[in-house]
Structure formats: C-alpha cells, structure tokens
Amino acid sequence: MSPNLLEVNQLATGYGEIQVLEGVSLHLKEGERIGLFGPNGHGKTTLLRAISGLIRPWRGSISFKGSNIDQMTPRAIVDLGLIHVSQGNTLFPRMTVLENLHFGAYPKKSWSRRSESQKKVFDLFPRLAERKNQRCSTLSGGERQMLAIGIGLMADLKVLMLDEPTLGLAPLMKEMLSEAIARITAEGIPLILVEQDVEFMMELTDRIYLLEGGRIALESTPDEVDEGEILKMYFGGGD
Amino acid sequence: MELLDLQTILLSGLTLGSMYALMATGLSLVWGTLRVFNFAHGSLMMFGAYLAWTVCHSRGLGWGLSAGIVASLVGLFALGILLYQILVKPFMGRLNLVLIVVITTLAGSIFIDNSSHLIWGPRMKRLPRLIGGEFHLLGTSISAQEALVILLAPAILILLALFLKRSKLGMAIRGVEQNREASLLIGVNVEWIYAFTFGLSASLAAMAGIILGSIRFITPTMGGDPLTRAFIVVILGGLGSLYGTMTAAYIVGLLEATCMLYLGIYGTPPVLFLTMVLVLTFKPTGLFGTE
16 A cells, blocks of 8 residues: 555656646655746646646546545545645635635535635635625736635645646745645645745655656755756747 | 506516526527527427427327426427437538538428427417416506416526536536637536536427427418527627626517517517617627627
8 A cells, every 4th residue: 555645657648639648657655745836838837737627637546545546536636635726716706705715615514614624725725805795807916816716725635736826926825825725735735836936846745846847847845946047948948 | 658658568568588598508608609690499399389289288299287397398309419410420620610500400490390380280279378367566567477487597597507507517518618629628528518408408499499389379381580680689689608698698688578568570670680780889799799
C-alpha cells in the first residue's frame, strides 16, 4: 500500500492533437504541501485538469489513496474530496456571494454542513462576509479569488488544488491570500499549489516541482533550491 | 382608435403573450443551459396538446381534462429527455453543436409532426375548456378560459422563477448556465442537468399547447407559427435573460394583436420580424440581453 495520498505516474496527455504533458510523475503525502511552478503553457493547468477529471490521460496513471482515479468523472473526483480551484473564471457571475458559496456545497455530504462551512469561510475571509448578498460580478479581483477559494472550501475537502491564485493580484492582496492559505493548510489539508509567483509558492510549500516542456525538470524543497536559478529560467539567463 | 379596439387588442395580446411566454421560456432555458436551439419545440407543443386530448377525450381514453393535463406534462417531460438523448447528447462537445442540433431537431420535428398526423388524422380537435362561460370586463366580453390563461401563464412562470431561484436543482441549472466548467468542479452532474432542463422545457411547451388547444384548435401543424414567434421573442428579449424573454413575450403578443386587427394575417409576421431587426440594429443583444 502506497504511503502517498495522491500519485501521478508518467502522465501524458493533451488537447485534441496537441500533446502537453510528456510523462509527468509526482506525489503528495498526507498533510503535505507541494508547489508546481514553471513557464506558462508548459502544462501546469493541464496537470490539474487531468487530476480533477476534466481531461483524460493518454498514458500513465493517477491514483488517490491507492486506487486509480484517471477514468473517473469530475463529479466522482469531487466526491472523493479532491477539489480543484481553477485559474481565472471560476465564479457564477449572476449569483450572490452567498449563493456561490452554497453552490460550492452542492454534493450531498457537503450540503448538510453548508452553514458551518460558510461560517468558516467568512471567518477566513471577512471581506466576503461583508459582501455576502452582492452579486459576485461586483467584486474586486482579490475578492473574487477569495470567493473562488471559499467555494472550494465548502466541499468535503481532502486535497486542495489551487491554480495560480495570485494571478493579477496586488502585493497586499497576495499577502492576505498567503496568510489565508497558510491557515487552511495549518489544519492539515494537503495542498497542491500551482504558481507563477515563486516567492509566494515557496512560503507555503514543503516540496516543489518545476514543470517545463511537459516534464518535471526539477524536484526540490524551498530551502534547497536556488532562487537565482529559477529567476534565470523565467527571464532567460542565457548560456 | 376605438375603445373597443383597444380592449380587444389588450385581451388578445395578453392571451397570446401568455402563450408565447410559456413557449419562449422553454426555448430560453434550453439555450441558456445547453447552448442549443431546439427546433422541435413547436412539435413538442403540438404533441403535448394531442396527448392531453387523447387522455381526456371520450374518443381517446376519456379520463377527463385534469388527467389529460397531467399526462401531457409528464409525458412531454419524458419525451423531452428522450429527444435530448437522441438528438443532442451524441453531439455534445462538437465544434458546430448549434448547427448540428438545428438539423437534428428539425429532423425530429418532421418526424413528430408526421407521426402525429398519422396517429390523429388531419381533422381539427379541441380540448375542453377548464372554465366555461363568459363575463364582461372593460365593456367587452371575454371567455373565462381566456381570462384563466392570462392569469395562469404568469403564475406558472413565477413558480418556475421561484424554482430556479430557491431550489437546489434550480440553482444547479442556473449554475450550469452561468459557468459549466465551474459546475463540473463543484460536483454537479451536468449531463443530468442537461436532460432535466430539456424535459422541463418540453413540459412548458406542452402547457402552451394545452392552452392553445383549448382556446383555438389542435392540428398537426399548430406548432409552426408559435415556434417562429417564440424565436422572435427569445431573440428580441435577449439571450441569457429569462425575465427579458417573459417581457418580450407580452410585447410580441400585444404587437401581434395590434397588427392582426389592422393588417391582418399576412401583414403581421413582417411587422414582427421588422421589429426584431430594428431592435437588434440598435441593441444587438436584445432588449435585456447579456450576450
């Protein structure tokens, strides 16, 4: 029996005829927080989408608690507690903040607990509580991100997967988000954090992976990795 | 304009508007949730009327009007789901989904229309009225049935709006309409929501058919004109807004009543289409549209 909570083995997949992932392997243990970073378009989002069931693997496997999940529907994967907060457009624009949150508790298990889940979310993000009856199309970028994460928290959460939560946010917002995510993981929730902001990611994770060209190019920890090297990779350092 | 004319237009327009509101809301629901146009909607309306007739009438099963109405609503709900499975579901995910579904549902409508013709024959039928009699209102007489229709349709639509806003299933339908992928990631069975919405839309069409069948006649081709009107209503009211659809339905109904009185049956459709084109020229998303 594998000690890993989530295991991705030699995963290859893509969209239509375009291959994005060439053979990715990573793992996540109970209570662990891993980060995934790398240049844009190299497969980070695709990897999360494969795990949450939005796309199917071409080769390789994904398993959760020892069982294969790569042929399961997104709905079944949500029932297992694997929650994917995707990048960008994740909200229901014509619903209020409160409705969005309640909708997040849609599965039966979560639905009955929605009042207490909602309280926890408002405790974590007081700004959302203030705006709870507003349509979420009226929220600022940072507030929308809080809501997106809040929706994820309404479910029966076993693993939280965040796709670039700080995209387009001001430094103050990022700070606030960092604290909130730290609080969530402090309760023991395992985390997969996909990020472009490497500094942000390193504060919140125990192990990090660099995904480049559809493959894992580096596996390390925040202490060991050289930040200079990473910056060179992003902005080009030339050899 | 004489006062009598105005009253006639008002009553006629409200009745038509009520019926169009029911038809168009069904179309609008399917568009909003599945992003397809159901060209078999008119045939569903007609089939609903015939089904109600068969269950209720003495030459059919003879179980009375209430049974007929229930049978029609339930039967059309099931038929709607069946149509979804055969005509829409196999093509989900394809690039030209809208065009494909136009073709498949047109084919479906031809099938249903001709089957109905075979089953029930071409002679006109009529559903019995829910309330008999007439009464006087605003100096003109109106049949109680028509008055009922004017009250009933908004009542049904309000119930529908409440269902969508307050119930968990209604929320899921709205969710799928507003953000399909996010709904998937929340654990909604989007497939099932598609099927349910299609069935619900068919039941609404059945209701419209029952209404039309009780104040006018039931024929195999009765769905044609209402379908055209329903499309005008949906586009005029604006895609993506159910309230827009409902409002536009009454506007179109009143407009049609006015035209019928002064321009007759051949002058009316051009005016309606012209109105739609004019509105779209100045407001491409329709009166209340969001897309």
